[in-house]
Amino acid sequence: MGDEYGHTKGGNNNTYCHDNYLNYFQWDKKEESSLDFFRFCCLVTKFHQECESMGLDDFPTSKRLQWHGHFPGMPDWSETSRFVAFTMVERMDYEVAIENGRLMYKKSGKPVDTTGKAEWIFVLSTSKTLYVRSRHISFYFI
Numbered sequence: 001m002g003d004e005y006g007h008t009k010g011g012n013n014n015t016y017c018h019d020n021y022l023n024y025f026q027w028d029k030k031e032e033s034s035l036d037f038f039r040f041c042c043l044v045t046k047f048h049q050e051c052e053s054m055g056l057d058d059f060p061t062s063k064r065l066q067w068h069g070h071f072p073g074m075p076d077w078s079e080t081s082r083f084v085a086f087t088m089v090e091r092m093d094y095e096v097a098i099e100n101g102r103l104m105y106k107k108s109g110k111p112v113d114t115t116g117k118a119e120w121i122f123v124l125s126t127s128k129t130l131y132v133r134s135r136h137i138s139f140y141f142i
Helices: 032-050 089-094
Strands: 065-068 085-088 096-099 102-105
Touching: none
Parallel strands: none
Antiparallel strands: 065 085, 096 102
């Protein structure tokens, strides 16, 4: 609660018993500097709700997820780690990365065929500066 407007709890993820600023929902703090982030959170939430393929029907088990840390396939669950990510295994065949300026399937390493009539739609970027076809779009884009 509060992440959508940049409210930090100072690393405390267990603030339920704090009756102070850590737990107060401070909508007045939604300053100009955080409006882009707030908009981004709203758009990602809406996209997630409308895109069925982004959701899971049941709890993700280790058979369905591959966990990552700073390096792919190597999760770091230590107290000092500040990074965690996962890949949904059933979708790994379709994950694409940009490698040397080319779209490549991550699992097979083969290039994506972009010569057909398939249409690619740019959906999400968390880049602070986003350029599409050499034109600056926004700080957060959906």
